[in-house]
Amino acid sequence: MIKLLLIGVFKKHNVMIRAKITVVLGLAVLMACCQKPVEKSTNPIAEQLESVKGKGILFGHQDDLAYGMNWSYVDGESDVKRVAGDYPAMFGWELGGVELKNTHDLDSIPFQVMKDLVVKGYEMGGVNTFSWHPFSVINGENAWNTETDVVKHILQNGSHHKEFLVQLDRVADFLQSLKTGDGEVVPFIFRPWHEMDGTWFWWGAKNCTPDEFKELFRFSVDYLKNKKGLSQMLVAYSPDRNFTSLEEYLTWYPGDDVVDIIGMDNYYDLKMPDGEKEAIKKLHILIAYAKEKQKFSALTETGLENVTDSLWFTQKLGKVVSDSLVSKELSYVMVWRNDPKVHFFFPYENHSAATDAKSFLDQPEMLLLNDFNKLKKINN
Ligand code: BMA
Numbered sequence: 001m002i003k004l005l006l007i008g009v010f011k012k013h014n015v016m017i018r019a020k021i022t023v024v025l026g027l028a029v030l031m032a033c034c035q036k037p038v039e040k041s042t043n044p045i046a047e048q049l050e051s052v053k054g055k056g057i058l059f060g061h062q063d064d065l066a067y068g069m070n071w072s073y074v075d076g077e078s079d080v081k082r083v084a085g086d087y088p089a090m091f092g093w094e095l096g097g098v099e100l101k102n103t104h105d106l107d108s109i110p111f112q113v114m115k116d117l118v119v120k121g122y123e124m125g126g127v128n129t130f131s132w133h134p135f136s137v138i139n140g141e142n143a144w145n146t147e148t149d150v151v152k153h154i155l156q157n158g159s160h161h162k163e164f165l166v167q168l169d170r171v172a173d174f175l176q177s178l179k180t181g182d183g184e185v186v187p188f189i190f191r192p193w194h195e196m197d198g199t200w201f202w203w204g205a206k207n208c209t210p211d212e213f214k215e216l217f218r219f220s221v222d223y224l225k226n227k228k229g230l231s232q233m234l235v236a237y238s239p240d241r242n243f244t245s246l247e248e249y250l251t252w253y254p255g256d257d258v259v260d261i262i263g264m265d266n267y268y269d270l271k272m273p274d275g276e277k278e279a280i281k282k283l284h285i286l287i288a289y290a291k292e293k294q295k296f297s298a299l300t301e302t303g304l305e306n307v308t309d310s311l312w313f314t315q316k317l318g319k320v321v322s323d324s325l326v327s328k329e330l331s332y333v334m335v336w337r338n339d340p341k342v343h344f345f346f347p348y349e350n351h352s353a354a355t356d357a358k359s360f361l362d363q364p365e366m367l368l369l370n371d372f373n374k375l376k377k378i379n380n
Helices: 002-034 038-042 044-052 079-084 111-124 161-176 210-227 246-252 275-292 312-322 324-329 354-362 369-379
Strands: 057-062 090-094 127-132 188-192 233-237 261-265 296-302 330-335
Touching: 044 127, 044 330, 044 369, 057 079, 057 127, 079 354, 090 111, 090 330, 111 127, 161 210, 188 210, 188 261, 210 233, 210 246, 233 296, 246 275, 261 275, 275 296, 275 312, 275 324, 312 324, 312 330, 312 354, 324 330
Parallel strands: 057 090, 057 330, 090 127, 127 188, 188 233, 233 261, 261 296, 296 330
Antiparallel strands: none
């Protein structure tokens, strides 16, 4: 009798255990299916962008912490902060010159100082992104010299591949050195070979074929990530605005396995009458692609040179970011640098566009650093 009872209890438990195992296995399968690609969920920037998606668009500014219209290298300064009361949520930097072991980048920032400012930006909670306009290994000319074809010669079977590897090694050395005082690795976005659909860079449409371009892009990312171990990097693809369909947008696209951020640079549309509508249409194309591939989308560079229209921020860029799809899906918008000797893209204090730029940044869609940090906390 006791034996029978025990068998009964055991059987009953067995059924329950089996049922539990089935539920656990089922849940595991369900979770595995719904999970984002590994890379995306393990990169801290990807996690943060994911956590604020739909809640706001990060505002970025190139060289923001280094110099502005009436100042340079003053601790804590920022033209965005002076005008809008807070730092941008994203800090853009330029690597051009690092491949030559220059002490300063193309735009005169000492790399040692840049390193400190990148770490500072990271410790404040911001996201750092890097562009790179390398000098050519063929003739030593800058990125805007299109007299000589470069790309085919630096690919794996090209005559100058070895020299190109030296350039990549130096880029990797700098990016690897981005660590906090405690040795914590600083994650970042890398946005190489941008505006390739234009004809002004040696990697542009006039000087290489889409296949050569794709190979260059793929090789660069693979080398930096896999050979140099820069797994803290997200990669952005950003053609200029020369497309009207997804097919055209993807002409130079190097592949889903090497791109995390589906971007576009666009200055042109946003200086044309009604051009914001064009910009929105193009963003819709890349947003749809990013959604389909579970990637992020961004307006990687924009601005109006010298902000010659005092309402440009609310009437042009403001309209773009308040489009219902854009505001829900876009991860960031970045304007270019404020260099008093060359050009500026964000107003300085007392500039005729300053009030309007502040109103734009007060729009609910736009996130400055504090907004970004608060949202991240709520989500964590
Ligand atoms: C361009 C200009 C140049 C600069 C380059 C790389 O748009 O701002 O003066 O050298 O970007 O940052």
